[in-house]
Amino acid sequence: MEKFILQTNQISKSFHSQKVLNQVSLKVPANSVYGLLGPNGAGKSTLLKTITGILRPEAGNIIFDGHSWTRKDLREIGSLIETPPVYENLTAWENLKVRALLLNVPDSRIREVLEITDLSGTGKKKAGAFSLGMKQRLGIAIALLNRPKLLVLDEPVNGLDPVGITELRVMIRRFPKEGITVLVSSHILSEIEQTADYVGILTEGKLGFQGRLSECGDLESMFMETVLRHRKEGIR
Numbered sequence: 293m294e295k296f297i298l299q300t301n302q303i304s305k306s307f308h309s310q311k312v313l314n315q316v317s318l319k320v321p322a323n324s325v326y327g328l329l330g331p332n333g334a335g336k337s338t339l340l341k342t343i344t345g346i347l348r349p350e351a352g353n354i355i356f357d358g359h360s361w362t363r364k365d366l367r368e369i370g371s372l373i374e375t376p377p378v379y380e381n382l383t384a385w386e387n388l389k390v391r392a393l394l395l396n397v398p399d400s401r402i403r404e405v406l407e408i409t410d411l412s413g414t415g416k417k418k419a420g421a422f423s424l425g426m427k428q429r430l431g432i433a434i435a436l437l438n439r440p441k442l443l444v445l446d447e448p449v450n451g452l453d454p455v456g457i458t459e460l461r462v463m464i465r466r467f468p469k470e471g472i473t474v475l476v477s478s479h480i481l482s483e484i485e486q487t488a489d490y491v492g493i494l495t496e497g498k499l500g501f502q503g504r505l506s507e508c509g510d511l512e513s514m515f516m517e518t519v520l521r522h523r524k525e526g527i528r
Contacts (some may be wrong), residue, residue, distance in 0.1 A: 295353070297322040297442055297473045298343065301350035305338055312338045314497040315352065320490070327488030327505070328477040331519060335497045336477040337373065338423040340446050343475070344371045357441060359481055370440035372448060376431025380420030382413045384430050387419055388437065397437050409463065414441075425456025429463070430469040436472075443467060445476040447482055461487050487513055496522045 298320040305313040314337045320326045329334045341347040343354060345366055354361035357368070366458075379387055388402045406412045409429040414422070419430060428448055433442060445464070449457045464487055467474050478484050484491060486503065492502035492513055500518035508514045 294438050297357055301353050301357040303349045305349050312497050316499045318492055322473055325474045325487055326490045327484035329484055329494050330494035332479055332496055334494045337446055338442050340373055340477060342443055344369060359418050362363040367438055368441045371444040371479040372431040372435050376427045378427055378430055382419060383416055384414045391434050391437055393527045398474030403430045405436045409433040425452050438481045447477055467484045479513055481515055495519045498522055
């Protein structure tokens with residue numbers, strides 16, 4: 293029987309009477325990369341913010357690792373949503389040390405996450421001098437400090453050059469082998485095709501499809517068909 297690290301049951305959320313999420317039921321298998329696809333404005337960021345406790349759903353509930361989600365579960369959920377939380381006047385080590393002190397995490401774990409994110413060689417270089425890709429990896433290193441079971445990434449390749457995208461993709465693919473499930477959102481189909489094991493397509497606030505990537509056939513056709521179908525339903 294397939295184990296799910298995360299399930300959202302009929303999650304709904306509105307802003308100013310506009311329904312942004314409409315009864316979304318996500319199922320994320322443990323030790324996988326789940327790609328959440330959708331056009332801009334589909335509700336991807338809102339859904340990820342409810343999963344990470346930034347927003348509260350108005351209906352539905354979240355199951356994490358077999359039990360009802362509580363704020364205590366945030367200790368086992370790492371996230372990088374929007375801009376990486378980086379102090380630009382500090383080195384990678386110093387940025388991680390600030391968080392490690394708050395989390396009561398030993399220096400050995402700082403060394404581990406620097407190694408995992410390929411930032412060990414940055415030395416005394418300040419984060420303000422990092423490339424955007426390096427800042428993204430530092431944000432992920434911060435999210436990994438507490439050894440999360442689930443890592444939530446919102447559009448992590450936005451603004452990255454091809455080298456940065458490739459480095460991030462390789463790193464994300466390694467995580468399930470280390471017991472970390474990854475939920476990653478994107479509007480770039482080719483990136484999800486190269487990264488994910490499972491895919492969900494969110495459009496007009498609804499989950500139009502979810503399943504194994506290998507079962508999608510032509511992902512672009514599936515994506516366009518799902519998006520256009522829901523747009524037509526929304527016009528009616």
